[in-house]
Amino acid sequence: MKIRQYTVLFIAIVLLNGCTQKKEVNDTTKKEYTIFGMFNKMIFNENWPVFQEASKQTGVTLKSKISQNAVDEQEAFNLMVASGDLPDIIRNGFPQKLNTLGTDGGLIPLQDLIDEHAPNIKKFWEDRPDLKRVVTTYDGNIYQVPYYPPIKVGAVHILRKDWLDKLGLPVPKTMEEFYNTLVAFKTQDPNGNGLADEIPWFQRSSDLNNTLKLLLNLFQISYMWNITEDYGVVFELNRLEFKDAIRELSKWYKEGLIDPEIFTRDFATTRDYMFGNNLGGYTFDWASTAYYVDSLKDTIPGFNLLVFLPPAINDKKIVPFARNVYAGGWGISSTAKDPIGIIKYFDYWFSEEGRRLWNFGIEGDQYTMVDGEPIFTDKVLKAASPLNELYKVGAQWEMGIFQDYDYEKQISHPLIKEGYKLYIDEDVVQSSIGFAALQHAPEIIKEYSMIQVNLESYTAEMIQKWIMGASDIDKDWDSFIKRLDEIGLQRAIEINEDGFRRYIKS
Numbered sequence: 001m002k003i004r005q006y007t008v009l010f011i012a013i014v015l016l017n018g019c020t021q022k023k024e025v026n027d028t029t030k031k032e033y034t035i036f037g038m039f040n041k042m043i044f045n046e047n048w049p050v051f052q053e054a055s056k057q058t059g060v061t062l063k064s065k066i067s068q069n070a071v072d073e074q075e076a077f078n079l080m081v082a083s084g085d086l087p088d089i090i091r092n093g094f095p096q097k098l099n100t101l102g103t104d105g106g107l108i109p110l111q112d113l114i115d116e117h118a119p120n121i122k123k124f125w126e127d128r129p130d131l132k133r134v135v136t137t138y139d140g141n142i143y144q145v146p147y148y149p150p151i152k153v154g155a156v157h158i159l160r161k162d163w164l165d166k167l168g169l170p171v172p173k174t175m176e177e178f179y180n181t182l183v184a185f186k187t188q189d190p191n192g193n194g195l196a197d198e199i200p201w202f203q204r205s206s207d208l209n210n211t212l213k214l215l216l217n218l219f220q221i222s223y224m225w226n227i228t229e230d231y232g233v234v235f236e237l238n239r240l241e242f243k244d245a246i247r248e249l250s251k252w253y254k255e256g257l258i259d260p261e262i263f264t265r266d267f268a269t270t271r272d273y274m275f276g277n278n279l280g281g282y283t284f285d286w287a288s289t290a291y292y293v294d295s296l297k298d299t300i301p302g303f304n305l306l307v308f309l310p311p312a313i314n315d316k317k318i319v320p321f322a323r324n325v326y327a328g329g330w331g332i333s334s335t336a337k338d339p340i341g342i343i344k345y346f347d348y349w350f351s352e353e354g355r356r357l358w359n360f361g362i363e364g365d366q367y368t369m370v371d372g373e374p375i376f377t378d379k380v381l382k383a384a385s386p387l388n389e390l391y392k393v394g395a396q397w398e399m400g401i402f403q404d405y406d407y408e409k410q411i412s413h414p415l416i417k418e419g420y421k422l423y424i425d426e427d428v429v430q431s432s433i434g435f436a437a438l439q440h441a442p443e444i445i446k447e448y449s450m451i452q453v454n455l456e457s458y459t460a461e462m463i464q465k466w467i468m469g470a471s472d473i474d475k476d477w478d479s480f481i482k483r484l485d486e487i488g489l490q491r492a493i494e495i496n497e498d499g500f501r502r503y504i505k506s
């Protein structure tokens with residue numbers, strides 16, 4: 001086994017150095033395909049042990065075809081498409097990009113190939129027709145094998161547990177109780193320094209759009225669309241619930257319950273600042289937040305967090321903010337010479353071994369089998385960042401795959417494990433359908449994008465004004481609704497409803 005591994009490595013190195021030609025590889029079962037792929041700034045690397053192991057099992061070696069200086073995936077993608085020089089396999093983190101390339105003729109339809117040559121993917125889609133539907137385009141073709149995250153739960157509601165305990169407050173269950181919690185954080189000095197310096201609610205956010213999404217999320221409203229199988233297409237920002245939420249947000253902002261700098265905070269530093277200085281009380285954030293419990297235990301004695309369910313509004317408890325159903329994937333270019341070989345390789349990653357290899361890394365190094373289950377070794381579990389430890393060997397490098405929640409569970413903080421269980425058991429995270437899953441002709445996507453951009457910039461400007469008290473939503477309401485219609489809201493609704501109907505039928 002070792003010898004074969006070295007042989008493959010040797011061949012890979014020889015090919016990499018360009019010292020030999022493809023034809024000199026005598027073994028006819030060995031195949032080599034070129035790939036364009038960059039994920040999280042990581043350019044595909046054929047030397048990653050995970051892909052070398054896959055090579056041993058499938059005979060397929062992938063060779064990266066992307067400038068090693070590339071820093072931006074989409075920029076590099078656009079350059080590659082414009083050059084017309086396509087590799088065999090193309091990965092992208094944005095599903096829409098692959099669909100567009102497919103309908104433009106740059107990728108080949110995969111559904112028939114999968115039916116005939118990819119039993120694992122075929123079986124997976126037979127078990128989960130909903131996950132097949134989200135990748136079917138308006139012309140009925142499937143152009144990508146997607147990367148599917150394992151669960152809907154991503155970010156969760158997080159509170160300072162030690163502050164609650166100190167003030168003798170219960171875990172808030174309703175919106176009224178939650179509001180009272182924030183008021184107590186602001187007025188009862190839970191950090192104990194004699195100053196009303198607490199910032200009851202803070203968020204870290206990469207852009208304005210995201211900030212608005214996070215603020216409205218607490219009030220169980222999506223910014224701007226909510227498209228679900230149960231309710232179809234709903235535009236959220238002309239509803240009375242939205243108006244009520246803005247009134248509340250404006251009041252809370254005025255009362256100092258929301259970070260006064262919420263619209264300008266930096267994504268990279270906010271969470272460190274708020275927790276590290278013992279200032280922030282509540283936030284809605286991802287699993288990594290839990291690690292502050294460990295990192296701050298010496299500097300802020302008693303520092304503790306808890307994950308709680310969304311505060312109920314009229315008995316409703318919903319988190320509209322969910323992970324995408326799928327986030328890109330990979331496809332086969334129209335210039336690829338061996339589509340059957342490639343689809344078989346894609347299929348390997350949906351087999352039990354392929355999926356385990358991708359999720360857990362190399363047996364004996366990143367994981368060992370315990371009672372028939374892969375369990376991470378200390379090398380991963382005790383690493384400063386378990387995920388980075390996995391990236392080093394090529395595991396978790398996103399491409400066409402179904403991610404295993406067990407991988408995430410094993411490397412998660414206990415606080416998050418329990419929190420996620422709560423969210424899953426109570427089924428509070430909404431299953432939204434992203435725009436990319438709706439099926440539209442390319443010219444309609446262009447038309448829609450223009451309306452959407454204008455809706456976004458106008459509503460973002462108004463919401464910010466209302467929350468910060470520069471204007472009043474009740475006074476502006478009629479003109480707001482009128483302006484939305486002028487921008488083309490009705491046409492955007494029509495387009496989304498058309499796309500939704502095709503989606504449901506497919």
Ligand code: CA
Pocket residue numbers: 189190191192193194195196197198
């Ligand atoms: Ca204080």
